[in-house]
Amino acid sequence: MxxxxxxxxxxxxxxxxxxxxxxxxxxxxxxxxxxxxxxxxxxxxxxxxxxxxxxxxxxxxxxxxxxxxxxxxxxxxxxxxxxxxxxxxxxxxxxxxxxxxxxxxxxxxxxxxxxxxxxxxxxxxxxxxxxxLESEDNELKFDPYSLNSTQPRLPRTVCLFPGGARNALRDDPLRRWPVDSYVELTKHLIEAGFKVTISGGPSDHWIEPSFTSLKNKVEWAVGQMKLPETITFLQTQSLAVTHDTGPIHLASMAECPTVSIFGPTLAATVAPLRFQHLAVELDPKLPCQPCYDGKNYGICTNNLCLKELSPHTIFKKITAYFQTT
Missing domain, CATH: 3.40.50.2000 (Glycogen Phosphorylase B;)
Structure with missing residues (x-):
């Protein structure tokens, strides 16, 4: 052989x-x-x-x-x-x-x-x-990588990742949808009868003070799961919501439908390649979007590309998704 x-x-x-x-x-x-x-x-x-x-x-x-x-x-x-x-x-x-x-x-x-x-x-x-070979470029179609699961998805469950956009080498706050917007979105979801989990890694505990008034109404999982456990958990969720950060790709591996919120980065280059994924961007875009060139961002102190996407807008996208499933 x-x-x-x-x-x-x-x-x-x-x-x-x-x-x-x-x-x-x-x-x-x-x-x-x-x-x-x-x-x-x-x-x-x-x-x-x-x-x-x-x-x-x-x-x-x-x-x-x-x-x-x-x-x-x-x-x-x-x-x-x-x-x-x-x-x-x-x-x-x-x-x-x-x-x-x-x-x-x-x-x-x-x-x-x-x-x-x-x-x-x-x-x-x-x-x-x-x-x-280079000549085969136009013929290639790649499916995203996923892990098979037999776990049933729990109905009307939404997992939010308000932190992230940070790794061992750098912190990218310009990628994050404002944490206050996540708080308002959580309120909308709870009022509509969804079961909400707030998740994230050990470096995301900074978001906790913003959710003080809601902690007894949500499942709090920030810093409580390792990455493989997060994937397993997402295999049970109806939907994951976050901005341009690692958890949208963990959700993709878990075949969990996603709504992701993009501002300075280009969704077409990094958003999960799944039909059950919705990337939300300003429409029309700002003249400066996208400002990320693969290494650096444009000089920005206001981050309007994300701030202008309201919690109500994202909530409508989520409810529209559940109405079609």
Missing amino acids: PESKRALIIKIGAIGDAIMALPLARELKRKGFTVTWVAGTEITPVLGLVPEIDEIIRVNQHSLFGNIFSAAFEIVRTWFKLLRTWPDEIFVLHGDYRYSFLVPIWFPRSRLSFVRAKTRRHHTFEYARLAF
Whole structure:
């Protein structure tokens, strides 16, 4: 029996970016590759749920972007972990060339493929197309990656993620719909008879004071679930609502319908590729939208692109969805 080809994927994070890259692993597996993924510590619990990934090598992203000595140590440590790997194909899924330093110097550079930076095509396509010839681009259609579940969805349940838009390397407050808007939306949902859960990661406890008056009326789950547990929980929910942040992609993995709220980023490039996903943006858009170029945002002190989307507008989108299901 011939030995399988080996593929090396370097995608450190963040959560949403890594999940959007999962179809690449699936397509490589279909082509007979053994897949090794170099990932940041934050996303490895999610990647561990993916059977198409044969080996995960963890990188401490704090060290990688610390001082020059900690970065050099982390790079060399990663090289040693890859000693047993001799890949036929290498995929660096970052536009920043510095991530290519994680590829051992003895690996042939002719086998490297880099994701394109600053395109307006969906990130999933930009990642997955690397496994195919350029001439096949127009023929490719990629389904989002999902985990099968037999759990029934609980009726009229909505999970909100008011925090997020923060990872080990940066905080992106311009992506967040205002927390006060989430509070008003929660009130609308409760009055309409929905069961509401407020969720988020350990770094999202800052939202708690805003929900003080509602905590006895909602399920409070901020900081209480790890990422795999969040996916399992979302498999039971009727709908997830958030802005451009990792949980919309966790919901996509859970095949949970979503309403996502976009402002400075372009929904067409990152929103879940599901028919049960609704991306909400200002219509018409502001002249400055979108201002995110893949690395930086425009200079902004008011964030009108998100503030102008009212809680009532989002509530109407949610009720319209439930009326059609």
